[in-house]
Amino acid sequence: MSINRRNFFKTVGVAGITLTGLESLGSPAEAAKADDTEFYGFLYDSTICLGCRACEKACAKAHGFPEPEDDAEVGVIRKTSINQRSVINKFETSQGEMMVRHACMHCNEPACASACLTQAMYKTKEGPVIWRADKCMGCRYCMISCPFDVPKFDYHSSNPIIQKCDMCFDRVQNGEIPVCAETCGDALFFGTRRELIAEAHRRISESPDSYIPQIFGEKTAGGTSSLYLSPVPFDELGLNTKVSNESYPAKTKGFLYSVPSVFVLLPSLLLGMHEATKSKQSKNHEND
């Protein structure tokens, strides 16, 4: 088969249409180019939090959950659940009793969203990681993948949901701030991730005695939208320090990138082997 000039242009044209056609389907890259929305996030300063649990209660009220009644206690780890998106826990640390807030970390590259085969778990361009009921098939692979054990599944429903903090996505879209950050006066801040990291570094450099010189979430799991400041090592606050700094989706990248090459090379190899052994077989059959 020879390729002449006309055919060549035809091919290029088709390729071009295919490419632009794919982009116009609304790929994330295209959307990102169109506006300069930044990831929003939380900055939580554990040196200020008193553990009043007003954020917890506001969260429950805003999302229609029963008000959580048990107080934070040392030695008891309260967990988020199907009825609770955020919790305050109390820990005995080297600097005395400390409070810490646990909720979704809203990773920059979320393991849950890359694990989801229906895009039900979804990283919005504003930063919140949200769950979409109409897409989810309930496989719970997000729960296997999330290094922070955030998504919670309703095991006692015939039409179950996945419960997790969505950074009050509907409010964020309308330019409002999430209820927890609105309720909390001093310890929990909402803003763009860039501003919050700058603010956190400012706090650390202004009072180096009050903080360890790290921000939990700046690099953790490839960077998260929830950022933590602490006067003690993070594991004393029950934060999962085993989590690697590499982004979690990157761990499956090697495997997924090998798929197209296997799909092209292996069948050709098999077909080649099939052809190579063919003559031998037909000879055998002649002998039979």
Next chain:
Amino acid sequence: MTSPAYPITTEKKEKSIWKFLVEEFKPRGKWLTPFNVISLPVMLAGLVLIVFRFTEGLGAVSNVNQEIPWGLWKGFNVVTGVAFAGGAYVLTFMVYILKMDKYHSIVRVTVLNGFLAYMFYAGALVLDLGKPWNIFNPIIGNNFGASSVLFLVAWHFMLYIFAQLIEFSPAVAEWLGARTARKILSGMTIGAVIFGITLSTLHQSGLGALFLMASEKIHPLWYNEFIPILFLVSSVFAGLSMVIFQGSITNKVFAYQLSKDHRKKDNGIIHGLARVCAGALFAYLFMQIIVFIHGQHWALLNTPMGYWWLFEIIGFVVVPLFLFLYSYRNYNITLIKVASIITIVGIILNRLNVSIIAFRWDAAAHYVPSWMEIVVTAAIILTQIWIFRWVIHRMPVLRESPEWAKDH
């Protein structure tokens, strides 16, 4: 054999096929066999539990929890079961690509086993899904989670079921007496085989790749970035051990179907497969050792989980490896069968270790399957055996193809 008098009018033909099907769908033979007496109540109980599961939610039947969200239905039915179904792609590779004609007589039964296994494991998956009515989201519609390993595995399951159906379809055509269809379908075999081997390579390893993101949740002796390759290599001897094990049972139960020639060849086939198993086991052991040394986990060996790991590697990889080698040299068919059973147990152990036992080994609450999960799992396997039996009795799977279908 005399050919039927043609022309037959289409109307007449359809009617006769209809009658033929009705006849074929009727059960045959004795009803009150020990197998039926045991399996029927289990299947009925399983059915009740499945209804219960869909009305009351997953938690009513299963012990899975927020920390360990995948239990027996995923860890055993899907992750383990698919490894056992690997025999189909390995055998089609040996027979259709490498032209090892010796194994031709067991290809059909192995492909049938593989096909049914995939159908039922996909079925088990549906039971485990919270919202199974959304199962087509990743297949149709604008919901492609293409960055997900599970997306790849789901597509491959579906495509591989089709590939296996095509590989098996000549047997169905022979059963129905559809000559033209058989000719067309058997012409598609080699394409389906090549496609099927490629799909299998990717989703056998893909099942391992599912756990790559659970890097801190799985005990370091079981977690490493080579899980996909270890899963792929172990699927070779898992599948073939299952072929040996199932073969020795089906050949007894359905002995009347086998020709003398087939029976004579049987020991030779098992003997040959033993060597392939030994080779694959050796490659697997070698890789496990390299991964272990590079992981620098010597200190972990002297812990309870370390003993458990050594138990798996020595008891169920090293021991069957030597058994296969020894019995191959001495042509000891019984010992080969024993080795294949040990290998099967070892694969169950390995897959359950990765997906359940070593998964969140440090969690406060451990997962132990409920009796209801076990009954449903048993019911699924028994239903599969029922359908397998139905097919074997009717289609030329173990027995020879009809005279007209022997084209070479």
